[in-house]
Amino acid sequence: MGDTRQTDQIEERQIRVFISSTFRDMQAERDYLVTKVFPSIRRYCEERDITFFELDLRWGISEEESQQGKVVDICLKEIEKTNPFFIGLLGERYGWVPTSGERRLNSGKKGVALRRKNFPRLKKHYASRKITL
Numbered sequence: 826m827g828d829t830r831q832t833d834q835i836e837e838r839q840i841r842v843f844i845s846s847t848f849r850d851m852q853a854e855r856d857y858l859v860t861k862v863f864p865s866i867r868r869y870c871e872e873r874d875i876t877f878f879e880l881d882l883r884w885g886i887s888e889e890e891s892q893q894g895k896v897v898d899i900c901l902k903e904i905e906k907t908n909p910f911f912i913g914l915l916g917e918r919y920g921w922v923p924t925s926g927e928r929r930l931n932s933g934k935k936g937v938a939l940r941r942k943n944f945p946r947l948k949k950h951y952a953s954r955k956i957t958l
Contacts, residue, residue: 838874843907844881845900846914854914855881880907 844855863879870877880903886896904911 837876839876839878840870840910841878841880841907842910842912843904844879844912844914845904846916850916851914854916855883858912 844858846855859879859881863877867877882900882903885903886899890896890899
């Protein structure tokens with residue numbers, strides 16, 4: 826049985842791509858993709874009646890959502906929507922350090938259990954591993 830999100834993207838003739846890196850890193854690379862690479866891909870797709878959409882959460886997460894500890898859940902939801910198209914940019918920085926408030930909101934058995942329930946792929950691939958923030 827296949828992933829229905831992948832099938833939906835194909836049936837709707839859409840390609841949704843998630844771009845991931847730390848928010849304060851890789852700005853020039855993200856900008857290059859958005860201004861140079863993606864317009865070319867978009868034209869190519871349009872010629873074939875396919876909609877191309879890139880998802881760059883630099884503009885999609887508010888300060889309020891960040892302060893409420895929602896960053897990880899928002900990213901995971903968007904990754905699920907764009908599956909299997911994911912671009913991960915790796916650079917000098919390694920992740921982010923959540924504030925003590927963000928750690929409180931996202932840690933503990935309740936937070937991890939809820940995340941595994943809402944994102945079955947995490948349960949399938951990481952059932953025996955810890956999900957930490």
